[in-house]
Amino acid sequence: TQLLEQSPQFLSIQEGENLTVYCNSSSVFSSLQWYRQEPGEGPVLLVTVVTGGEVKKLKRLTFQFGDARKDSSLHITAAQPGDTGLYLCAAMDPGTYKYIFGTGTRLKVLA
């Protein structure tokens, strides 16, 4: 059973469109991170959310932590080809204290 489920698994959109990626769990987390991994590179940390209901913005990317700290979303406004990549959420499993990664959303933005 995957502790962090991401949806959708794949997403292909046109440049300029908006999109939302979800990261869901039944566990409560003290914090959650989002990473982006470009082809041929390692994941790069985008943001850490800590407080329930917290919203953080990084240029055209908006991250939200659920009120109950069980889920998170990533919204991209006016997507660009440079946003193409694998988006991963990650958090510390409160049961095992192991850092776990989500299943990932592979995004492709077409010019």
Added chain:
Amino acid sequence: DAGITQSPRYKITETGRQVTLMCHQTWSHSYMFWYRQDLGHGLRLIYYSAAADITDKGEVPDGYVVSRSKTENFPLTLESATRSQTSVYFCASSESGQGGYTFGSGTRLTVV
């Protein structure tokens, strides 16, 4: 240059050979990690280290050996490479071990 560096970037080796993947970080982070990334399995933790001379197994440690004699280096050795170890390997570091890792660019290993 500051950061986390992995070498080599690409490696082809034969079944049964020993191969070592190198990882070097310049921040003096306490924690270092080795992951492998495979389609359908995502990122899986192989080994991690909380400090020099302290290492522990992750999710998939079999067939791998690590050492950490210096804080900045964390090499991963495949003692006798198998085809199932063909993968992309990522090294990461973190000050706290609580998340927010910095990853290297990866080593793509092919075992033939």
